[in-house]
Structure formats: C-alpha cells, structure tokens
Amino acid sequence: MLHHTPDEISERHALKINPAKTCQPIGAMYAALGIHGCLPHSHGSQGCCSYHRSHLTRHYKEPVMASTSSFTEGASVFGGGPNLRQSLKTIFQVYEPDIVAVHTTCLSETIGDDLPSIIKGAVEDKTVPEGKHVIYCNTPSYVGSHVTGYSNMAAGIVKCLCEKDETESKRINVIPGFTDPSDMRKIKGMLKEMKADFIMFPDTSGVLDTPQTAEYKMYPDGGAKISDIMRAGGSSLSLCLGRWSSEAAGVELEKKCSVPFKVLDLPIGVLATDRFVEAVSQEMGLPVPKSIRDERGKLVDMLTDYQQYLYKKKVAIFGDPDTVIPMTEFLLSAGMMPKHIITGTPGKAFDKRIDALMKEHGHDYEYNCSNSADLFYLHQLIKKEPVDLLIGNTYGKYIAAEENIPFVRFGFPILDRVGHSHFPKAGYMGGMHFISGVINTLLDKMDRDTPEDMTMELVA
C-alpha cells in the first residue's frame, strides 16, 4: 500500500507527504462544540465547513452541526462581511442556538475580514438577538495546525465570555487539551471524585458521545454552560491541560480576569495523572480518595504484571504534542523505548520536552524526535530503525501493514475503529485501557507468529 516509499531518506523542502496534522479551523470547530447550545460557524467557503463536519463525524460517528458563510467568488473579492451578517441573521432565526462561535479560514484570513467590527455591528443592530452570544477567533489555516485552532477558540471563548470577578473563591478552571469526550468525561469524573469545585471548558462530553434514544437533539445535553464559562473569571486557578491547546486560554484568563494559571500535561499515563491529581489536591486542599488511589494501583499492577511484554520494546509514536508528550512519558515509565517520536504540529518546544523526558528517565539510547514532520518521514525512519510497536492515529495503519508492525490507535483522528469516544486514555483507568490494548496487540502478534508445528502459549 505504501510500496512507493523508498528506504533512503531524501531531504524535502516543499512537498508534504501524508501529513500528521490538519488545519486550524477544524480544531476551532471542535472546541466550539464543547459549549452547550453552541453552533460553530465557519467564515469561508462551504467546502471548509463541509470537510470539517465530515471529518469530525467520521471520528465521532455523531452529528456534527456547524454553519458556513458560503463564500462565493464575489465575496472573496469584496469581502465576507455581508455573508457573516446574513449568516447570523439566518442562524439565530432558523437554528436558534444560544451562542454562535465564529472562526475564520485561509480564505477570509487572506482577504482580511475584520471579525470584531462585523460582529460588533451585528450585535448593535440586533442581528444578534438579545441574550444570544457571538464569539470568535482567528484561525488562519496556513499557521500551526488543528491544535492551534483549538487553542485559539479556547482563548476566544475566554476573550468573549469570561468576566472578571474579584470575590474570594476556591475553585479551579480546567481547560482540557484537544482530546476525546471520553477523556473530558474522565477528567470531570476525577474532579468529582475529589469533590473539587471546578469549571471545565471546552467540554465535548455529552455532545459528541450521545445516546441513541430515537430522539434527535440539535444541541445535545452536554457541553460547558455559558453561565459557568462566564464565572470562570472568578476562579482561583486555571489548570491548562496541554501547552499547545490550552495555555493560550489560561494566559487570556490571567490577562483579562487575573486568574493565575498552571500548565500541565493532559493526564495520560501514571505520572501525568499524578501531577494532575496532585495539583488539584494542593490547590483545593483536598485529599486523594481511596477510589483514585486504588485505580492508580491497578494501573501500576498491570504495568508490572505484564512487564515482560513491554520492557525495552521499541516504539514509534506520532500525533498531537499534547497527547504524544504524556504518552511518551507513560511509555518510558512502563520501561518501553520510544524510538521515533513525531508530531505534525510545528514547535521546537516539542523536541525540547521529549529530550527532557528522555533525560529524566536516564536514557542515552538514540531516538528520533521531530515536530512539523509527516508520516512519510516517520515511515522512512521505521524502515531505517524498525520498531516493535507503532502508536498513532488511523493513518498509521498503512505503515503498520507495510512493515508488519503491531499497531495501536491513539489520538486524532481514529476513523476506522470504535471505542475512543467511550473508553478514555486519560486518567489511571484510561491508562489501563490503553496499555491493555498495547499488551493484547503484542500478544496477538506473538500468537500469529507461532510456527505451525508448535503450540501457541496458553498463558501470558
């Protein structure tokens, strides 16, 4: 399937092959879906909105509602202001959202449409009905990646909604990184187990993992409530779970409402989850309940019980910085050897952080780490230095098949398997779910590789 990928790595200066990222707007759309009653709006050509909705739908197998300014050639010459105004008018009358979250596209960015003033106008002349909200952010597709788009919308939410509130409080804001509803649900679950007072946004749980009840809801029960988001300005601390996708929102909250923030990794793996639990426990002065300690201990138990299948196994992993970084740490803590660590999202900080993790775990073996990379390059790395396991999104399966490497799906998008919407990778239980997948996948291969004249191992 990838027969044409040569073993020799040749320098490329212009051609990206099999990207490990996509463009900003889809991240902004996803973040916007994490607000209850929100209709994301794509300010650009129809195609963008259509592509983003389709792609998110393929990943979540759920309705993904969003509208578009439907630029025509005229609009792209004379500007998209009228299209946006017309859009808001139509949307509020026809689809009755509580809030519309506008993001730009490469088209409207290249034209240079001035969102703030267009929206300001629409609010002033009541194109936006009383009590309804329109928020926005800029998401030029030719900068950063889908992760950047998520980050920009998260910051946009703060910019447009949060209100300063000086009254004393012991409450944390949690701004999760770009990850699945199952993870967001799990993060909330841990906070509730700890009895922490918190506000979390964006929150796509209950929005992109809804039940089949034969009753369609255009705006599902889930998502962060606007009123809660507004109150986030009065919290005592913001935890930004993911430097790439959530720090900007934390910075914005500090700037606008002087709420201090802490940047943590997404709680993926034992250590990152420890740090999350620790931070909550410290800030809120809350104990760590037995239920959480037990869950942690079960994960550690699994890591030691099955260590012979994990220890020193070479791994190639790719995906978004905020998920790949804690996962790499998780693999290291389980005694595995990440050899090739790739993200498509630009940012030297990624490489720096991976290097730091390697040092923390006292490793001196050779590994390849690179940002702004693509899967064609990753494949060539693997051809040069084979691995025992590949971890990444759906697109990784073509490499895995070509090189006959066990493959575990992780990150965004997962288009060809089921489970990620409901079984988290976050938290200790999420670690158990992920690592069971790794162990069982490696065992499947061992069984498959058993010679005909011998007998598969009965016990593992």
Place this chain on the structure above:
Amino acid sequence: MLHHTPDEISERHALKINPAKTCQPIGAMYAALGIHGCLPHSHGSQGCCSYHRSHLTRHYKEPVMASTSSFTEGASVFGGGPNLRQSLKTIFQVYEPDIVAVHTTCLSETIGDDLPSIIKGAVEDKTVPEGKHVIYCNTPSYVGSHVTGYSNMAAGIVKCLCEKDETESKRINVIPGFTDPSDMRKIKGMLKEMKADFIMFPDTSGVLDTPQTAEYKMYPDGGAKISDIMRAGGSSLSLCLGRWSSEAAGVELEKKCSVPFKVLDLPIGVLATDRFVEAVSQEMGLPVPKSIRDERGKLVDMLTDYQQYLYKKKVAIFGDPDTVIPMTEFLLSAGMMPKHIITGTPGKAFDKRIDALMKEHGHDYEYNCSNSADLFYLHQLIKKEPVDLLIGNTYGKYIAAEENIPFVRFGFPILDRVGHSHFPKAGYMGGMHFISGVINTLLDKMDRDTPEDMTMELVA
C-alpha cells in the same frame, strides 16, 4: 495446532477432548474468595488446591490464597476428619482469617467425610476460635462443573451464615453468577447509581483485582462483609443473577429465611441489563437515573452505528450457561446469527433456553446448541458450518487459529490476555466494551484480508 481434529464428527461415548468446563471445587474456591477475610479451604489432596490456586491466578494475575487438608494415602483410607481438624487449628492460628470456607473434592467425597459433624466438633472444642466462622459445602468433582461448585458454595454461604429476620425492609440481595470482579463491580455500580439498598454476595471485586501499592494484604479490602451476609436473611427480595450459579442460594434463602427470590440472567447485553434494572426499579420503587439511560443509549448507538459489521454475521460461542445465555441474546439483539452455542456444563435447560431465545427473535435458521459438550466437538461443528466469529475463553484460540476465524475472548478462563478483571462485560458499558472488541476484531480481519494491490479502507 489442532491438525488432528477430523472434519467428520464421530460419536464419542467415553472420551472428552478439550473440555469446556472444569471441576466443582474451583468454583467453590472462587465464590469463597468473594467474602471479606475468608480463607477458602480445599478438603482433599494438595494437588487440587494447588491446581485451583494456579488456575485462578493465571486468570486474575492476583494472589489467590487457599489452604488444603493435604490428604495422604493414610487419610484417604481412614478418613480426612483429623486432617480437617488439624487444618482449622493451624489456619486460625497462623493465617488469622475471619472465616474459613471448606469445600470437598472427589477424594473426600468418595471417602464420604462428614463435614457438618467434623466442623461441629471443631467448633464445640474451640478448635475454631470464638467469633470466627467455618462454613462449608459439598463439591463432588464428578458432578456438574465449576459452575455447580460456585452455586454450591453460594448456597453454603446462605446455609451457614444468613439469619432469619422478619422486620419489614426494602432491601434486595444480589447474588451474581460466576463472573469476573469487573462485572461484580459494575453490578454494584448500577445499584448505587439507582440508590438501591442492597447486599451483594459473593463479591470478588476488591479481592481479585487489587492495586499494586507495594503493600501486600493477605485479605484484601474487598469482598462481602460477613455481617452483611448475615443480614441478607432480612431483605425483601433476592435477585439471583444466573440460574446455574445463583438460583440455589436464592432457594436456600427462601427456605431458611423466607426471602422470596427472582432468577434473572447476568446483566450482559441490552435486554438482560434492562431486565435487571427493571427488576431493581420495580422492587425498590426507584426511578432509572439519566446516567443509566444515557449509558444504555450509547450502547444502542454503537450497535446501530456499526451494524454493517455485525448484522447476520455467523457466530460460534462457548462457555458457562449463565454468561453464554445472555451473550447469545445480546448477539441476537444486535442482529448477529449464533450458529453453534456450546456449554461444557450439563443441563438440558441450557438448550431449552437457547431455543426459546431463537424463537423470541423469530429465527428459523439452523443452529447447533448443546450442553455437556467439548471444544473438540465445537471445532468439528465449525469445520462443517464455518462462522465469521468465535467467542469463548482462552482455549478457543487454537480453533480460531486453525480455522482462521476472528476470535473474541469471553468468559472463564482468560489466561492469555489482559483486561477482563477491569473492563466488565456486564451492564451497558460492559456491552460497549465487549461489542467494540467484536467490531474491532472483525475490522482487523478485513484490513488483513485487503489484497496487496489495493488500499485498506480508511473509514469504518
């Protein structure tokens, strides 16, 4: 690996090949581990206890503590009374359990040791210390199966511990069938979500799925408390989740403490879980909370979202009656076609129930259903009528490999993969976990079978 299994099915009258069951005592030992502070005791040769502990350990990857009467040739000639007395003396002094649960073996049964009077004696002469308990049941290995042993110990628990209590109460006893700690945890979870007042025993959660904390506990935190079990005599209803493994305990509770009982299937799959929730809701007059409705809806959503991979797929399934029956119903409700349905445990009621399920789902296709069967027979059935999927315990993998059939592990024992101790098959979430496994396994095969000159499907 199973090359020697001929296609032609020849009648066998004496030789069992690759059994789909094991003997009673292991079931009794497992049930006894579901009491907090209990040391199961095997009244027979050392080997039995050693085999049962090893086998349970391979399935749970956890310490499995139990003692034995260590019969020698002498004891097997003159009777094991002295061995049992010596055992109790030693156990209570050295291992300090709150309770010892004695079960017999084919040896002590063939000899005919009279447990009640031996134990009575030991209690009277204080070989059993004040406040400590010794309970027992008979588990002749040459009758029934491991499921029967579990059932006998469950009934033994009632016989020896439950006390009659006429005072009005609205409380249910839940006696789960022979299934994993994860399932028992899930069942308790549903009862808590419904805010039901209940007593559950046996309960191996917290006993055979314990955390790694570098602190060993011979008697882990979990298990049904003796005091609670005693109070079960005062409940208003007993729900026996599994006719084969739990009805006997219900009958005993009615006989001894006149608590009425209802026999339900283990809550595996949508419909069986519905009936469980329904029964609790009815008996306790409690509503079904949104959390449970949502979880249910997510399972149904998965069944419809991925129906094209499930509908009319032929399935062979084997295991214990109390798990195979609701799973068969689950498969039928998902539009799949169980073709070969096998249990090693004897009992015509199994075949009758499967036939009934087929009728309920309006099926008239041919299928093979049989109790007291073995895996050699199942394999031959599959050779005669191939299936798209095999579901069963670890031993099924040799058939799956030989016939190149996708295989999903289910039931007891699972010796060669991880996850069953922590990810339930019970409840709606358990259904999601199981059916995701089925879907992903079938998709793996589709990917593997993609011809070299073509491209694997990106989206499923």
Place this chain on the structure above:
Amino acid sequence: MSEIMTGPEVNLESWVDNIISKYPPKVAKKRRRHMVVREEGEAGCSQTIEANTRTVPGIISQRGCCYAGCKGVVIGPIGDMVHITHGPVGCGYYSWLTRRNMYKARDDKKNYMSYCFTTDMQDHDVIFGGEKKLAQAIREAAQIFKPAAISVHATCPVGLIGDDIHQVAKDMEKETGIPVMAFSCEGYKGVSQSAGHHIANNKLFTSAVGKVDEPQPEFTINILGEYNIGGDAWEIERVFEKCKIKVLSTFSGNMSYFEMEKSHNAKFNLVMCHRSINYLAEMMEKKYGIPWAKVNFIGPESMAKSMRKVAAFFNNDELTKRIEAVIEEEVENAKKGIEPYLKGLEGKRVMLFVGGSRAHHYQSVFRELGMEPVVAGYEFAHRDDYEGRHVIPTIKVDADSKNIEELKVEADPERYMPAIDEEYRKRLEEEGVLSNYDGMWADMGGGTLIIDDISHVELERLILDFKPDLVCSGIKDKYVIEKFGVPSKQLHNYDYSGPYAGFRGAVNFARDIDMLINNPAWKLARTPWKDRPFLNASLNS
C-alpha cells in the same frame, strides 16, 4: 399523494409553506424556488425548479466546494498519478482516501491512492507567493515517485495571492518530463462541487484525452462519470466483458492516466453521472464524433436498459444476442439474490438527498425492492438533472457560474470519425437513446416532493412529519437522521460496503437495505421503562 402522507391531514403544499416560514422572508423566497411538489403529468412541462444557485450564508447545507468537485471527485480517483494540493494542509488532508474510489495497480504497480500530497502552504507563502514552493514540490514528487502524471489543485488562497499554477505546471512538465496538469479549482468558485467538475472536465479534455491514438476493436466503449465507489466499476466491466465489449477507460474510477490518453479511440461513451461528466461527453462528441448515451447501472432493470442502449448503438445481431443472453442470465441470478429480502422491504418509504445523480439513480432499484421514493433532491445538480436536458437552453448562467470556462470545441480534422452514420444517430437521438437525459422527475410521479440543496431544518421537519423508513444521504447527515431512530444509507460511500452497481451489486444493495430496515438493534432504541411516569421524574435528575 397518499404515498407520502402519514395521515390524510398532511398536505405537501402547506408543508412547504410551513417549512419556508421558518426562514427570514428573503431567504424563504429563495428556498421556495428549490422545492417542487410534483403534479401528475408531463415532466417539467409546467413545473420548474431552481438549482445550482448559491446557498444562503448560514444555512446548513450538504454542499462542498469547487476543489472537492475537481480534486475530490473527478481527478482524485486516477490512481497512477500524484495529485498535489497547493494550499494550506487541510484541503489535501480531508480529501485523502475519504471517497472510496477504488484503484487496482496495473502492471507498472503504480498506485498512489494511500498517499496524500500537499504544499502545506505557510503564512510566508501567502505573503510572498507559493510558486517556487509549488515548483519544488512537483520536482520532489517527480524524483521520489516517478508517477504517470502529476496534478496540481489550487485551494482558496492561491487564487487570491495570484500564483500562476499553470505556468509552473508547464515549466515543471518540461523540467521533469512528466505531464503536469494544473486546476484552478479554488474553493470559492461556483456554488458547489459542480464548478469543480466542469474545471476538471475541461483540463482532462485539453491535456489528457486524445494524446495517444490507438486503433480499438469494434465494440469499444468508455464509461464516463463512474467513480468505482466500493468497486462498482469492476462489476460493470465484468458484465460488459461477458458481452465481449471492451471498456477502454472509465472516467475516472480505477482510471489509469495512460488509458485516459487513449480514451478518444472508443466508439461510444456511456454517461453514468451526468452532472459531473456531461461536459466531457459533449466535448468528445464534438471533437472526435463519439456519441454518448446516458445510462444507469444501478438496479437490474436499469442495468439491462443501459446494456440495451449499447446493443442499439452497435446494432449488431451477434452482439445484441450476446447482450440479451447475458441480461437474461444475470437478471435471473439477481432476482434470486434479491427475492429473500423483498418481503421485509415491501412498501417502505425512502427519501434521497445526495449528489448530482445518485438521488435519481437509486430510485429504480428501490422500486424494484418494492419501496417508494417519496421525496428526493440533489446536493449540487443543475436544472437539467431534474427537468431533463431539454431545458438547458432556458437556463441562465448567473454571476457565480459565469466564470467557469466553457471551452469552444471543434471537430478534429483527422480524428473526427463517428462509429455510426448520421442518419442512424438521428434515429437513436429521436428514440432518446443518444445525447439525452430526462432528469430525475420524469421518474417521480405526482404527490412526490423535490427539494434541491436541502437544508438541515428541512431535513429535520421531513423526518418528524413524514416518518420515512429510510433516508439516503451523506456522512454529515447520517448520524443526524439515525438519532431520530430512522436508518440512513450513505450513497456517497455506501457505508463502506458495495459494489452496488450492476447485477451482483443489486444483491449487495438489497442485503444492506434489509439490514438498515430490519436489524432488530433499532428496536432497542426506546427504553422499556420510557413511559413509566414515576421513572420519568428521574429524567430531570
């Protein structure tokens, strides 16, 4: 109108009035023109519909963009080419392997389907221009892959910043010796994918078709507008080969660039997806004199009818006998395969909102399954796809479409050689065999409803008010529809099943529709305790 009514009180006209009342007045007026309640009687005689006009901003539409129609639909399926998207990463990424247009490598083993190529334009490129980067990207693609040819597809910013991709293509073709085709298919062009189809047709016609002359056997045809979703093209080929008819090239499912270069040597063009490919059919007829006929390979009857058009065209007794024999055998097998499902599908009502042809193509097979298409509409079609080609002269091109180039084509002095004489051609035209398409609603009787470019709110109301048994649509609508408890069939990607075309495909289709409608899993959607009052209380917990 009974077939659509759930009760006598439902009146289609008032339903339409009601639905448009949900829009702002100006929008309502526009949307109204995209809806037609079919009257009994002649197709299009009295009724017209508005189509291929811009979607009102803010309306939640199914439509995609020009790039999607060009790269995604028409050019992407060509398997031995490297298709480079020039622009930010997204567009190339989203059109990577998502359309299920299947391709089998030829002897040269070239198959780039599982690769995605993009210039991943950065802000620097937007500011200073992307021509150099594009040139370098083509260079790298040529060096690493040595494909049969290379295509370049412009996305929105490219047009605005003024990269001359055609000049770059020309230069790089010279430098690399590999054919390079550039497509100015910026997303904002036109009003839907449709503009992209046209742009793709033009370039294929001018730069690929006709490059290599190679005599072909008597009974050689091309299939146009067949994209081999789920393997459709292979089933169609199987049948034609059984009739000893050579399928020279298929635009563009399972298409090799080299076959495209020879395609003008065929005698006859069959047009499957009229919307996306009729331009090419027209131009090939004008230049090479290859007549074309509209066909439909979906469902045994339509398949047979289409094959008979081929018989009529070649007008050869031997061939006609073969074709009839194949039809007889294949139809019988298909009916056998379909029979078991009929009982479960009898009288079920289906709605179709998809594409520029499929919403029509699938109606006959549904009828063969005993089901009733009651409401239908296209996503990006033109009036002629609804009303028939005879209305084309009356269609006025609006501002949004007038910039899509119409090529002036003349007969090729050497190579214009129709396989049939003018007189016979005329006769076949009069019989409606050639150059003719009657459009969707010729097949939709009175009391049915046509909705062009359906919007989300209209879809919602249709489902709530008419409770269809099945709705055919695309990925964006599928889970919306199914959350209502109504099964949805994706007619773009077939829900990852197929083939559906031809005789064997029809059996697959029947099997899958049976699943959608009769899978017991649907019965589970409603909770058993749903209507227990004291339980409903908890819903607000």
Place this chain on the structure above:
Amino acid sequence: MSEIMTGPEVNLESWVDNIISKYPPKVAKKRRRHMVVREEGEAGCSQTIEANTRTVPGIISQRGCCYAGCKGVVIGPIGDMVHITHGPVGCGYYSWLTRRNMYKARDDKKNYMSYCFTTDMQDHDVIFGGEKKLAQAIREAAQIFKPAAISVHATCPVGLIGDDIHQVAKDMEKETGIPVMAFSCEGYKGVSQSAGHHIANNKLFTSAVGKVDEPQPEFTINILGEYNIGGDAWEIERVFEKCKIKVLSTFSGNMSYFEMEKSHNAKFNLVMCHRSINYLAEMMEKKYGIPWAKVNFIGPESMAKSMRKVAAFFNNDELTKRIEAVIEEEVENAKKGIEPYLKGLEGKRVMLFVGGSRAHHYQSVFRELGMEPVVAGYEFAHRDDYEGRHVIPTIKVDADSKNIEELKVEADPERYMPAIDEEYRKRLEEEGVLSNYDGMWADMGGGTLIIDDISHVELERLILDFKPDLVCSGIKDKYVIEKFGVPSKQLHNYDYSGPYAGFRGAVNFARDIDMLINNPAWKLARTPWKDRPFLNASLNS
C-alpha cells in the same frame, strides 16, 4: 552472614525461632526441622534437613500432588502420545498446556500437545466403576488419533473405587495395537509431586525404554530430567550437536515415544533434574550399564562444566578439542551478551523457592550475574537434593513414601555394555564426575538459609524482614511476592520467556532479570502523595 542481613540486628537463628513461634507447638517442631541456617564448612557434615515429609494440613504450601508429578511433569511432555486422565474433569483440565514443555512434531506430524483428554468421570462411574468407560475412551482415542502410544493416569477416586487400570491398559493395547501405559498416580500418594516422578520413571523403564535396539554412533548421549521449558532442550542440543555429539533422547522435553524406545542404546546419561529422573538413570545403569553424570545447563559456567564431564567420559582427544573450542566460542558470546546487564544487577540479593532442582540450578547463573542467593529451598525435593547423594543410605522411608514401588533391576544378560571400562568408571566416580550429586547446599556458604517446603507465612516474613531484590518461585507465589513491590521470577514457566539453559539462554535470563530489577514501572508502586498526612485521612473514606 552479612549478605542476608538488612541490618546488624538481624540474626538468622532468632529469625527462625521467631517464625516457627507462629505455629502451633507440634507444627512448629515439624517446621523447624525443614529449616537450616548454613554454617561455614563441609557440606552436610554436621547439618541435616528434613525433606520429603508430609506437609501439615492447613499450611499453605507450594506443593502439588502425585498426579502432577507423573502426568504433569514427566509423562505429559511426550508429544506424540495421547495422555488420558482417568478421573473427574479437573485434573486433566488443569494440566492442559500449563507447563510450557515445548514439542516440535517429527516427520509423522504427530503433536497432541494442544489437546486434553479425560474420561470426565461422573458419579455413575464412581458408583459402578470406571473400567468400561476407560476402555472405551482408549478405543476412541486410538481410532480418532492413532497416536504413537497412549498413557492412562489415575486420579484420586480411581484408586479408591478400585479400577484396575493396568488390566484395562493391557487389554486395550492388545485390541488397538497401540502401546498403552497405565500410571497409578492418584493424587493422595506420597507427599508431593515427587511420588509421581518415581511412578512415572518405573513405568517408562519397564514399558518403553529398551524396546528397540539400534546401534548408535560413538558419541551418543541421553539427557534426563530436561523438560524443554521455553525451549531449553533445543539450546542444549544445539550446543552438543555443534560438538558433534548426538542427543538420542531427552527425558522428556520434546520427547517422541519412538526415541524413548531406543534410549538405552546411548552411551552416557546426563541428569539435569536429579529429583525427577534419578530413578531412571540408576535403573538404566543397572540394566544396560549406562553410566550417568549429574549436570547443570543453567549459566555459562555450569554449562561448560557439564560439557567437560562429557569430554571426560568419552575421553577422546578429538572430541575434547571440539568441546573446548565450542566452550571458548560460546562462553565469549554469552559474556558479551550478559555484560550490559551486570552493572544493574551487582550485589542484588535473591531468594529461590522452587521445584526439586531449579532452586539449586539457578544459583550459579545468579552468581555469574553478580547476584547473591541468600535463602533457598525446594518444593518437593529429598534430603539428598540438599545434602548430597552420600546421605541416601541414611534416609529412612516413612509411611507416606513406602508404598511407592522400588523396582528390582538386574543387568540385562545381552544388553549390559558400558561404554567405558570398570577402572575408568571408578576413577570418574572418585573424581565425582559419575553417579554423584553434592546437593544444593554444597554451593551455599555459611550465613545462608535453607527452607524446605516453604509455607506462605514464612515467605511473607522473609520478604518483610530481609527485603530481597528478587524472589524466584512459581505461579501461586508470584503475585503475592510482587504485591510487596518485590519482583518475582517464575522458574517453572519462566514467565513465558526462555530458553534460559545453555549459552544463549543465559543471555535471555540476564535480560529478563535486568527487567525484573530495573524496570522503572516498579518505582510507580508508591504514590507520590502517600505520606501527606491530610491526605491519609481520606484512606478511611
């Protein structure tokens, strides 16, 4: 005694006194005799241990039963035989594929490893006797599988109800023409697996060994007591073949019945697991004059030492040169492979409680890894396995063991032909090469602790008081030990790894021990917030 002490205050004698004080007085007296704190000086000279006596009822022991020793250990590994367990389903089921004795099918493709055969005795059989059922089971096995031979293993009830399995075996052997061996290995016989070993040895000797005479090359050996766990036997064979020494048969890892029949044609027997197979070695020497030597294939040094015993025996310069050459090459490679792990293992303290030989066999390789075996003991060994064979005459057989038959064996008039002359044999005996085993504690210095048939409470205290870096044991103890945060190595099943024997095996072993001790995952066991007081409060929530 420093190596075992965690602090100067720990005194082994008082530790022993303390641990036995946990038992009831009578039990304490018994257990005390199974513990020896090694003094400096000559093996066994002044110290003796009690072993192979019954475990006190109620004590949680590692031990299994007679059936496990016979069917599970010795007979089960023979791969081209059908092994039928006569009894209730459990015993056959639990011994199904659980010991990892690997087998590769020979040319006849016969390999029944993945099958489990049992008569699944029912109450009816217990009441009316199971002979008919057993006969029928053998008949069915013969018809369906046509194995090289069939074995029958009695479980507890069989002896009590008095089935004459030997008569049934004889009759069925006649009827089917397939050799049938019956083993009266009821679980209650003896005090552990050990009785089963002996019973298995006897029957193999009388019914299989010696059936087929076949001249063998000069340098032909058997390996006894090697069960090919994780492929050990294959690595050992590899090395001997490299020395051009033929391994005729291995009892009973990767063993074929047909090879067993010829095994008496070998010149020399190497005994790996002294406990389970020394009976057969003795009997083969008595009857066929085949001398035997105790060997140990675990760890490069022991492996080399064992190979030199073979060199000494055959006493042939050519062969000796070859052997030395192989040793030099293989030892070097092994050291290279092990080297990277040494730093991480230096000075780590290990305890071994397993089997009847392995707790000794693995001590040298641990020392080669720079680790210190500080406490060790067997599960089912006899005194000679601790103290050395010289104590055998002083061992009194108690009631529990006296019923295990001791065969009277005499030299075979025709076939008794030692490969070396009497004089040289004597010399080798004096040098301790032949017929000699010094036992475990010859290798355990002063200040170490020996515990026979260790019980759970003793294991617990050892871990708590001495905090070992590694404990070697079996499946039942593994997770007990690891819940203390102390890694455990299973020396029965190798934790599903291997091979560990020979030169390459040693490298695997080093790699796996490195994992157990240096895997960072262990560091995760203690929570970071563990000792935060205000957090501990929650523990009671």
